[in-house]
Amino acid sequence: MQTTVPFKKKPFRLAAIVMPILITQVALYMITFFDILMTGRYDTYHLAGVTIGSSFWVPVYTGLAGILMGLTPIIAQLVGARRNDEVKYSVQQGLYVSIVLAGVxxxxxxxxxxxxxxxxxxxxEVRVVAANYLEAMSLGLFPLFAYTVLRCFFDALGATRVSMAIILLSAPLTIFTNYLLIYGNWGFPELGGVGAGYAAAITYWLIFFIAFGTAWKHSSFSQYRLFNKWGRPSFIRWKEILFIGVPIGIAIFVETSIFSAVTLLMSNYSTTVISAHQVALNFSSLLYMIPLSISMGVTILVGQAVGAGQFRDAKQYSFLAVGLAMAFSTLAITILLIFREQIAALYTTDVQIIGLASQFLIYAALFQLSDAVQAPVQGSLRGYKDVNMTFIMAIISFWVIGLPVGYLTATFTDLGPYGYWVGLIVGLTIGAITLSIRLLHxxxxxxxK
Structure with a gap:
């Protein structure tokens, strides 16, 4: 079958889709990043409390929000097949699902x-901060999930710059409200780590209102009439969304919860070790935004190509995505190994935490290559709507193999807490290999066909 875009132009198209997604992901990540960074500057106990709170929040939110990500390949294939009139109904039903998930x-x-x-x-003190931080953040659950649906709509159309613009408008608000509510500046109450939770909730409401207004009024999207003739909940369409979204959500939950499980297991060590572990994990999560963005971008391009019946295009985009992610991983490894002490010093002035975090960052460097393969391969499989093998292998590689290896290494070797990171590396590597084989098949x- 003839390809619709010459191969030499595909890297530029991939980059045009991925770059706005990357900026968007980094800006979203900055909400948690500045929660950790600014709380760390406030107090070590509050830092540990936000760390523990985040270890609950991240896997639960990302897992359930991942269910909504099933909308991206659904809408992308509808657009590729020129069935634009059906897009509205998928978005409306996705918003219904988002309300249910936010309630859960x-x-x-x-x-x-x-x-x-x-x-x-x-x-x-750590326990109280963690609980109150989560309750404060929960005030922004509904707008956050609803925004996720609208973002899937924008991205599936290839309009990734819209999501980027929305987040860039709202990200500075998080920093400003953290400044007010964590430290009690300008007459606001000094809430410490709990203030970071309220700041995040305020930001989530803002990005929802901006996204809603854009989808309703912007000429590029008003043609879809997303909010006209609102349909009743349709469990048939819910089934389609959940059939694709639930495996995606489970896979994401399994991957993120393994990191949270390790953080919770770190509670057996000192508050200093917990804080150092979180510093390293927080920065490595920032680096992960690039392969994750490539993954989300290739889902869109593969989904559109499959919907249009251009399977050769879909294959070429998959390989380009993996190559781009691997090129970045080389740079990321270099940065982590050379500048790990300087990176740790960005988060805290505690010399002991800096020393421990520098060691954790060595193991974080070893993550990079496996992440560079696994993430874009997962994104490609989602573009094909092939999602079941992803969550099965996530369970096996992380929970059946990775966590036990980490526990045994941490418990029965001199590596101690670093042993858990060894288990994470093993799980990531196994997942990358098996999913690559699945994609080729x-x-x-x-x-x-």
Missing amino acids: VFLIIRYGVSPILESMPLED IQKRHIK
């Missing part, structure tokens, strides 16, 4: 987190 997360935070915190060997099957 709210109930989990309200009633499920406190008993777990009570059972953990945490200092009382799917590509071969589609091209034969």
Whole structure:
């Protein structure tokens, strides 16, 4: 089959889609980044509390929000097949699903987190900060999930610059409200780590209102009439969204929860070790934004190509995405190994935490190559709507293999807390290899058709 875009132009098209996604992801990440950074400058106990709170928040939110990401390949394939009139109904049903998911997360935070915190060997001040931080952030759950639906709509159309612009407008607000509410400046109450939770909730409401107004009024999107003739909840369309989205959400939850599980296991060590671990994990998460953005971009391009029946294009975009991510991983490894002490010093002035975090960052460097393969391969598989193998392998590679290896290494070797990071590296590597084999099989099957 003839390709619709010459191969030499594909890298530029991929870059045009990925760069706005990257800026968007980094800006979203900065909300948590500045929570950790500014809380760390405030107080070590509050830093530990926000760290523990984030370890609950991130996997729960990203896992359930990942269900909504099933909309991206659905809408992308509709656009590729020129079935634009069906886009509105998918978005509307996605918003219904987002309300349900926001309610689920709210109930989990309200009633499920406190008993777990009570059972953990945490200092009382750390436990209180963690619980209050999560309750404050939960005030922004509904707008955050609803925004995720609208972002999937923008991105599936290839309009990734819109999501970028929305986040860039709102990200500075997080820093400013953190400044007011964490430290009690300009007459505002001094809330410490809890203030970071309120600041995040305020930001989530802002980005939702901006996204809603853009989808409603902007000429590029008003033609889809997303909010006209609002349909009733349709469980048939919910089934389509959930059939694709649930495996995506489970896979994301499994991947993020493994890092949170490691953080919770770190509670057996000192507050200093917890803080150092979080510093290293926080910065490595920043670096992960690039392969993650490439993954999200290639989902869009592969989805559109598959919807249009251009399977050779889909295959070429998949390989270009992996190559781009691997090129970046080389740079990331270099940065982590050379500047790890300077990176740790950005988060805290505590010399002991800086020393421990510098060691954790060595292991973070080893993540990079596996991440560079796994993330874009996952994105390509989602573009094909092939999502079940992803979550199966995520469970096996991280929880069946990675976490036990980490626990055994941490418990029975001299590596101590660093042993958990060894387990994470093993899980990432196994996942990257097996999913690559799956992608090659799917590509071969589609091209034969």
